[in-house]
Amino acid sequence: MKKVLTSLExxxxxxxxxxxxxxxxxxxxxxxxxFVRELVRQGKKELNLIDREPAMDFDLLIGxxxxxxxxxxxxxFEVFGMAPxxxxxxEKGEIVTKEGACQPIIAGFRAAAMGLPxxxxxxxxxxxxxxxxxxxxxxxxxxDPFTGETLIAVxxxxxxxxxxxxxxxxxxxxxxxxxxxxxxxxxxxxxxKVVVTVEELISNRDIRKMPEATTIPHxxxxxxxxxxxxxxxxxxxxxxxxxxxxxxAYLKAAAQDQFEQYLDNNVYRRASA
Amino acid sequence: xxxxxxxxxxMIYAMALEIENFNTVLHGVSSPLPVLAMSVxxxxxxxxxxxxxxxxxxxxxxxxxxxxxxxARLNRNAVAYFGLHEAFDLAxxxxxxxxxxxxxxxDCNGNTNLSLIGDVERPKVQLPGGAASxxxxxxxxxxxxxxTRHSNRVFVEEVDFVTGxxxxxxxxxxxxxxxxVISNLAVMNFKNPERAMQIQYYHPGHTxxxxxxxxxxxxxxxxxxxxxxxxxQDVLDLIAEIDRDGIRLSEFH
Numbered sequence: 178m179k180k181v182l183t184s185l186e187x188x189x190x191x192x193x194x195x196x197x198x199x200x201x202x203x204x205x206x207x208x209x210x211x212f213v214r215e216l217v218r219q220g221k222k223e224l225n226l227i228d229r230e231p232a233m234d235f236d237l238l239i240g241x242x243x244x245x246x247x248x249x250x251x252x253x254f255e256v257f258g259m260a261p262x263x264x265x266x267x268e269k270g271e272i273v274t275k276e277g278a279c280q281p282i283i284a285g286f287r288a289a290a291m292g293l294p295x296x297x298x299x300x301x302x303x304x305x306x307x308x309x310x311x312x313x314x315x316x317x318x319x320x321d322p323f324t325g326e327t328l329i330a331v332x333x334x335x336x337x338x339x340x341x342x343x344x345x346x347x348x349x350x351x352x353x354x355x356x357x358x359x360x361x362x363x364x365x366x367x368x369x370k371v372v373v374t375v376e377e378l379i380s381n382r383d384i385r386k387m388p389e390a391t392t393i394p395h396x397x398x399x400x401x402x403x404x405x406x407x408x409x410x411x412x413x414x415x416x417x418x419x420x421x422x423x424x425x426a427y428l429k430a431a432a433q434d435q436f437e438q439y440l441d442n443n444v445y446r447r448a449s450a
Numbered sequence: 451x452x453x454x455x456x457x458x459x460x461m462i463y464a465m466a467l468e469i470e471n472f473n474t475v476l477h478g479v480s481s482p483l484p485v486l487a488m489s490v491x492x493x494x495x496x497x498x499x500x501x502x503x504x505x506x507x508x509x510x511x512x513x514x515x516x517x518x519x520x521x522a523r524l525n526r527n528a529v530a531y532f533g534l535h536e537a538f539d540l541a542x543x544x545x546x547x548x549x550x551x552x553x554x555x556x557d558c559n560g561n562t563n564l565s566l567i568g569d570v571e572r573p574k575v576q577l578p579g580g581a582a583s584x585x586x587x588x589x590x591x592x593x594x595x596x597x598t599r600h601s602n603r604v605f606v607e608e609v610d611f612v613t614g615x616x617x618x619x620x621x622x623x624x625x626x627x628x629x630x631v632i633s634n635l636a637v638m639n640f641k642n643p644e645r646a647m648q649i650q651y652y653h654p655g656h657t658x659x660x661x662x663x664x665x666x667x668x669x670x671x672x673x674x675x676x677x678x679x680x681x682x683q684d685v686l687d688l689i690a691e692i693d694r695d696g697i698r699l700s701e702f703h
Contacts, residue, residue: 299542
């Protein structure tokens with residue numbers, strides 16, 4: 178085991194412009210928001226983002242001009258409505274949006290995690306989404322060789338980097354996720370590089386007391402960053418709930434053309450504090 | 451007399467009635483109405499249903515809902531975690547009985563659009579995306595579509611983009627799977643030889659004429675169409691208690 182503990186700045190340098198990036202969590206829960214803010218501060222460009230159901234993490238990066246392409250099953254702000262920057266930039270043609278569907282996106286991650294070039298899924302037949310993804314070459318109809326059933330083969334999705342916010346880790350990168358996992362373990366196995374920001378560092382001795390609680394072992398983790406409140410304003414189970422008032426303030430800022438001000442107050446200023 | 455049952459509560463009850471006892475049911479993202487419907491069903495006619503939350507808890511004890519349907523507090527006292535990808539695997543096995551899905555447009559064949567309006571490369575209107583719609587609609591025995599703003603802009607002859615597959619975009623074997631559409635005006639299904647959308651129930655205070663006028667195609671009427679069943683006071687109290695913050699109203703503004 179080697180120590181992989183590092184700073185947020187160093188970890189964010191692992192992300193290159195144009196990388197295919199995915200984040201842990203789902204909508205407003207355990208998204209690696211502090212890492213996302215650091216990506217904005219470092220001025221990343223032309224990122225290619227993929228996930229099943231992201232929310233503010235993707236929208237913030239899109240609004241800050243860090244993104245070229247987006248592929249999701251759904252990108253919205255739950256009951257608060259549309260993701261404002263996503264909608265605006267997609268309609269202006271400033272980002273390329275290729276919608277996917279949840280299970281095929283997960284199947285792409287699973288294929289990569291299993292070292293397979295593709296994985297079949299059911300459903301999808303008859304949807305125009307299939308036509309879109311056939312154009313970009315990520316899904317195609319196949320016949321199962323044993324039953325003759327028509328299935329959809331999904332090409333493996335191997336992100337350049339997966340960034341996950343978890344509750345606990347040791348300095349070697351043994352990760353404990355508490356509560357819902359989402360597809361975080363699959364994403365970690367699928368990605369070329371894995372960064373995990375955590376609420377709390379614990380000792381390797383504590384990790385060894387309960388190995389069944391380790392959801393991601395050290396040998397697939399490239400960097401660990403101690404980042405308390407690292408999901409804020411999204412939730413981190415057992416640590417804090419989502420700050421829905423902050424999320425509403427974000428939407429208000431975006432709606433009133435004050436998004437730059439939001440970035441100044443919540444992203445850039447925080448770095449100099 | 452049920453003079454003053456609010457539309458969201460009527461819809462929640464109608465959605466709950468689509469669940470049968472012992473069904474395995476999943477809700478997804480942005481789903482306050484499905485969460486409340488599943489909670490009502492479990493407390494009334496479907497006590498033995500398997501409740502899978504989009505927040506990943508199995509059979510949680512829902513005491514309150516939140517602006518996010520993935521909020522981990524929705525997993526309170528759950529018996530297990532079951533990831534969304536595991537629930538989707540269950541659907542591939544044919545063992546997910548009921549799923550609730552939203553729609554920005556629905557057409558006469560039951561196709562839904564949650565993707566975009568206009569050009570695929572440069573949409574005039576970018577919608578949020580269909581999430582699991584395209585995957586689940588053809589393989590789930592019953593899909594319940596809920597629509598909070600019944601108008602002829604939402605109920606269109608033909609959707610601009612097929613996100614979720616209606617009967618005319620399904621393979622023969624998937625055509626048996628049932629679609630039910632529940633709006634703020636009516637409960638509609640496709641139980642006729644043409645698989646054309648028809649009114650099964652009209653909500654109290656609304657007429658068939660009014661519903662047809664607000665629909666952008668020739669909406670059929672089931673021969674046995676009747677008024678939508680109304681919830682008891684106990685059900686209304688349960689909804690009011692779980693959703694004391696009025697989150698169910700957010701989609702109706």
